[in-house]
Amino acid sequence: MKITNVEFVISAVKPHQYPEDALPEFALAGRSNVGKSSLINKMIMRKGLARTSSQPGKTQQLNYYRVNDSVYLVDFPGYGYARVSKAQRQQFGEMIETFLSDRKPLKMVLLIIDIRHEPSKDDCLMYDWLKHYEIPVCVVTTKADKIPKSKWDKHVKAIKQALGFRGGDRHVLFSSETGLGREALWDIINEQIEVTSEEAEETEEVSIENRG
Structure with missing residues (x-):
């Protein structure tokens, strides 16, 4: 995906601070220091827009990044850090x-x-x-570059089993260092936007028919 425009919009804590333009939102959840900010920077091809930190637990709000004026990436606070x-x-x-x-523009996490x-207890709770x-x-x-390619399948299988991964859910192998998985993840995001748009149109058509 070609990135033409990226903007950090707001660090929100309360619902009244969330953007009101109804653009589709994709939230990033994970334990502290798992690499969410690095993933965002690779996805948007900007080195320092999403601030990375060696100090876990630094992100304490919902950080909104608007991409190409068409979609938001929303960085959740990391969970599972003992010093918080x-x-x-x-x-x-x-x-x-x-x-x-309660967030209607949210399309996927x-x-x-x-x-x-292996997934932590908090990872499993989030998935559930x-x-x-x-x-x-x-x-x-993430961090696929940190282990040999020959071990990818074994590790991914263990993670899916620990989560209780359901059919229909998606998976992407990713590396913020090499860019592995970047295009695949953008494809999933764009597909989800299309699917939810079609579902919304069908719902609106049914509503109009019922009113008629």
Whole structure:
């Protein structure tokens, strides 16, 4: 996908701060320091727009990035970092649950997991949460460049088994270093936008027929 325009829009905490232009949104969820910011920078081909940090737990809001004036990438706070206070974790959890359960422009969540490690308890809870709310999910296994190519299938299989990966969900193998998976992930995002647009049109047609 050719990137022509990218803009950091807002770090939001409350629903009234979310953008109101109804562009499709794709949220990135994952444990602290899993590489969400690096993935965003590779996806948008900008080195430093999404700030990366060696300090886990730095992202504490929903960070909105508008791409080509047509879609938002929304970076969630990382979860599972021990030094974040219990009160902060609860606050983050409530913020994300509110977003997931009530955010109409949300089209899919990209669940980011380091391919070198099995999913954490929080990863599994997030996946189950998404299934509960019937939110489309794509599991993105990052840092593929960190292990030999011959081990990719074995690691991906273990991750899917630990999550209880359901049929119909998507998976992309990704590397922010090499760009592996970038185009595949953009293809999935664009496909999801098309599918949800068609579903919305069909719903509107049914509604008009019923009113008639």
